Amino acid sequence: MHKSTISIDVVLDDNKVPDHISWKASDSSADDAQAAKAMMVAFWDSADKSALRMDLWTKDMMVDEMGDFFYQTLSSMSDTLKRATNYGDLAEDLKAFSKTFNEKFRAKQIAENKAD
Template sequence: MTQKHTIQIHVGLDESKVPENIEWNATDGAGDKMNQAKAMMLAFWDGADKTAMRIDLWTKNMMVDEMADFFYQTLMTMSDTYQRATPYKEQAEEMRAFARDFYKKFNEQQQREEQQK
């Protein structure tokens, strides 16, 4: 029999339907404890339609620097996944280089804005 696992995601919304909190847990996790998150990206690949279906959410208290960190780390792990799933190491490294450049430019922009204050 095929094993099945469950991932639960709970999103608390304010009166304007803006996410205030995101909680999640998984059956392989540490008990029934809900984990807190400020943002999430969930993607499914529809092989029949050849399209990605996505849910991207972030809470209203997520700071811009946290979003940049989140994107940097997500891009880096996507590169790792691509390298493990395909024989194309060079493209995975190009994705990592893009992620590093993205994060460097974000930090430079933050510094410029701080200097202008």
């Protein structure tokens, strides 16, 4: 059996706010750790039937980047749902929601920028 390891390093500032996030996977072709401004990790606890989540972002993560991050994450979750369950209709619903979310997020950003 093959074992793969994913390492995540988080550097915190004095107030314990993430300053830098990096990750490395043992099966990756990248030699060096990859920098990231945000991460979402979820594990399924089958005993409790609940998701255990860890969401972190660095203090230099911009709001527009967060919107893109959520949009792309939701969109990719729809692809995973389809592959895992073959429920194409529900996967399409989630993808449509992610597109609507992205449009609303961008509209909100434009409105806020005009107000400034």
